Amino acid sequence: MEKSVHTQDTGLHADVVAFCPWARALDLLVCATYELRDGVRVGKLLLYSVRRSKAAALPSLRSEAEFACAGIFDAAWRPPSAGDEEGCLLALACADGTVQVVRASREGADSPARLDAVASCELPAAADDARSFCLAADWAWVRDTAA
Numbered sequence: 674m675e676k677s678v679h680t681q682d683t684g685l686h687a688d689v690v691a692f693c694p695w696a697r698a699l700d701l702l703v704c705a706t707y708e709l710r711d712g713v714r715v716g717k718l719l720l721y722s723v724r725r726s727k728a729a730a731l732p733s734l735r736s737e738a739e740f741a742c743a744g745i746f747d748a749a750w751r752p753p754s755a756g757d758e759e760g761c762l763l764a765l766a767c768a769d770g771t772v773q774v775v776r777a778s779r780e781g782a783d784s785p786a787r788l789d790a791v792a793s794c795e796l797p798a799a800a801d802d803a804r805s806f807c808l809a810a811d812w813a814w815v816r817d818t819a820a
Contacts, residue, residue, distance in 0.1 A: 678731055683719055684805035689748045693777060695761050696753070700724070701737070701777055701786055703763060707708065707744030714744030719778055720788050725765040737786040738777075743769035764810040770796045772807050 685706035692702040700723045709803035718740040725732045742765065752761040765773040772794045781788040796805040 681721075681734055682772055685716060688716075688775060691748055691750060691763075694750050694753055698777060698779075698786075700763050701761075703748060703751060703777070705745035705748045705765065705809065707768065709744075711769055716744035716768070717741045718748070718763075718765065718775065718787055718788060722786060738788045740775055740790070742773055743767040743771065746806070747810045749812060751812045764812065766807040766810040770805050770807070772796070772810065804806050810815040 675787050678752050681704070683704055685708045687704050687706050689703070691703055693699060693703075702721050702723065704719040704721065705716065706719060707714050709715075719736065720738040720740075721734045722737050723732045724735050745765050746769055746802040747766040749764050751764070761777040763775050763777065765775065768774055773790065774792040776791050777786055777788055796807055799805055
């Protein structure tokens with residue numbers, strides 16, 4: 674039987690939870706949320722860090738940052754690559770027809786993490802003026818074969 678290690682009230686419905694794959698930020702995870710308000714899907718991206726303590730048997734979550742946006746259908750961390758300084762980028766497929774890119778960063782190991790907008794792209798309308806949506810986010814990347 675499965676056992677919950679931790680529960681967290683996000684305030685909204687959680688759609689996606691994903692740990693950061695970057696070695697310098699393996700303790701970070703995001704939770705993409707949404708709710709319907711008057712037929713419009715609104716949401717936010719929540720950034721947490723997992724904290725371990727010698728006194729506690731189980732790790733705890735610490736709220737680090739929030740990023741307000743339209744409801745989020747999907748979120749995907751950019752895969753790490755050698756020599757990449759951009760790091761910790763996250764693509765968001767949003768309910769308003771945009772794809773947002775945010776960066777998770779922190780000044781030092783003990784300082785709070787933050788989320789900053791990096792880029793936004795609105796999908797073009799279909800020929801019949803119907804709204805376009807991106808339902809999934811992912812990154813295309815090429816392995817460095819020279820290394």
